[in-house]
Amino acid sequence: MPSQAERKRARTRTKPNVARKVKSSSFSWEAVAFAILIAAASSTYYYFNYSKISLLPVSSESTEQDFKEDVPRTPWEPTPDNSIFNVVDIPGKGKGVIAGRDIKQGELVLRDRPLFILPRAINGSPIEPIIEKLTQLTPEEQEAFFELSFVNFPTHLNPEEHPAEVALAIFQTNAVSTGDGVGIFPTMARLNHGCSSAFNVVYMWRPEENQIVVHALKDVKQGEELITTYTNTRRPRDQRRAFLQDHYGFHCTCAVCSLPDDLSKASDERLSKISYLYEKFAGWGRQEIDGTQAIEYIREIWRIENEEGYTSERGSLSADAAWIAAAHSDANATQAWAEKAIHWFTAEIGADTPQVVTLEVIVDHPQRHRAWGTRDAMDVGGPDQASGESGFNLSK
Numbered sequence: 162m163p164s165q166a167e168r169k170r171a172r173t174r175t176k177p178n179v180a181r182k183v184k185s186s187s188f189s190w191e192a193v194a195f196a197i198l199i200a201a202a203s204s205t206y207y208y209f210n211y212s213k214i215s216l217l218p219v220s221s222e223s224t225e226q227d228f229k230e231d232v233p234r235t236p237w238e239p240t241p242d243n244s245i246f247n248v249v250d251i252p253g254k255g256k257g258v259i260a261g262r263d264i265k266q267g268e269l270v271l272r273d274r275p276l277f278i279l280p281r282a283i284n285g286s287p288i289e290p291i292i293e294k295l296t297q298l299t300p301e302e303q304e305a306f307f308e309l310s311f312v313n314f315p316t317h318l319n320p321e322e323h324p325a326e327v328a329l330a331i332f333q334t335n336a337v338s339t340g341d342g343v344g345i346f347p348t349m350a351r352l353n354h355g356c357s358s359a360f361n362v363v364y365m366w367r368p369e370e371n372q373i374v375v376h377a378l379k380d381v382k383q384g385e386e387l388i389t390t391y392t393n394t395r396r397p398r399d400q401r402r403a404f405l406q407d408h409y410g411f412h413c414t415c416a417v418c419s420l421p422d423d424l425s426k427a428s429d430e431r432l433s434k435i436s437y438l439y440e441k442f443a444g445w446g447r448q449e450i451d452g453t454q455a456i457e458y459i460r461e462i463w464r465i466e467n468e469e470g471y472t473s474e475r476g477s478l479s480a481d482a483a484w485i486a487a488a489h490s491d492a493n494a495t496q497a498w499a500e501k502a503i504h505w506f507t508a509e510i511g512a513d514t515p516q517v518v519t520l521e522v523i524v525d526h527p528q529r530h531r532a533w534g535t536r537d538a539m540d541v542g543g544p545d546q547a548s549g550e551s552g553f554n555l556s557k
């Protein structure tokens with residue numbers, strides 16, 4: 162078994178030129194199939210020790226059976242050269258994406274189709290389904306796949322001789338969630354990670370369009386790196402760093418992780434408080450708190466997030482507030498929060514989404530708020546339904 166130090170070294174190992182192998186006549190998928198057989202016969206690989214393997218480094222309740230591949234595959238094409246972004250080498254990070262011009266908050270930065278999507282959790286070896294998918298790709302698509310970076314490669318193997326294991330490592334380093342599935346999006350996969358206030362773009366899978374879209378969460382200056390986030394960054398620096406080291410093989414030195422210790426501690430406290438408040442706020446759904454208290458939590462989360470410079474997920478937060486206000490028959494508050502939700506959803510997931518369309522209807526027709534807020538206002542300690550006056554003052 163490899164030692165801890167050997168594993169660490171392997172995590173940063175440079176990738177083999179497998180793409181060249183794909184093109185060269187000496188490479189064949191029979192060789193890959195052979196590699197799978199060898200791998201399957203061996204019990205030394207740590208990833209074969211599990212019967213059910215999650216392909217994302219986050220826990221998932223979904224199973225192989227839940228996964229439905231309902232969209233026929235559309236061939237992947239490289240995103241055409243455009244002025245918005247460029248993929249370049251970034252010191253200490255491999256490749257990354259930088260803004261080719263100033264980008265405004267809410268702008269669509271890129272769209273990318275999947276090379277393939279697999280179920281989130283797989284029973285047995287994940288190598289076989291990955292290889293099966295790879296064999297269905299065009300040579301150009303295979304090349305795009307094998308050009309991606311990877312970490313966490315078993316130290317006792319030579320990547321040049323183990324393309325199947327390389328494929329697994331590439332998948333685990335680059336795949337992103339598509340609901341029940343996990344997919345590879347070669348252009349989007351070049352986005353590096355930042356925590357809390359350090360990330361400036363957000364991606365979203367659109368199953369009906371069979372593509373992932375990336376929007377600017379903040380204004381970005383030309384030449385700045387476009388950064389997404391790989392994990393829930395509303396947790397302390399030590400935990401974030403441990404997760405990123407373990408699953409993505411790097412020590413995070415993003416703008417938030419590089420803060421001096423006293424500032425980092427203050428940031429950690431804010432992030433922990435935000436998480437705590439989210440948990441308290443969830444009590445509204447369990448009928449543990451009333452609407453007034455729920456909106457108080459939302460305002461407090463908002464205030465601390467402003468201090469932290471963390472603005473992600475504000476679309477759903479303000480949409481929740483609008484929904485609570487609607488349940489309390491407070492038309493003004495519903496409208497005010499819905500307007501906020503439209504603004505923030507637009508920044509994160511785009512104006513052309515069902516969430517934004519629904520909220521626009523609420524804003525344009527505030528009298529419909531009662532039909533939208535499906536919870537009976539009386540159940541949550543709400544006011545007189547007939548007058549529509551809540552007295553809750555939920556809109557501030």
Ligand SMILES: C[S@@+](CC[C@H](N)C(=O)[O-])C[C@H]1O[C@@H](n2cnc3c(N)ncnc32)[C@H](O)[C@@H]1O
Pocket residue numbers: 253254255256257309310311312334335350351352353354355408409410411412413414415
């Ligand atoms: C999805 S890929 C991102 C693109 C990758 N840099 C490349 O060259 O293709 C994930 C890998 O990028 C690197 N990476 C991402 N964010 C990083 C960061 N903030 N600092 C250092 N390396 C980072 C890590 O090696 C990680 O495993």
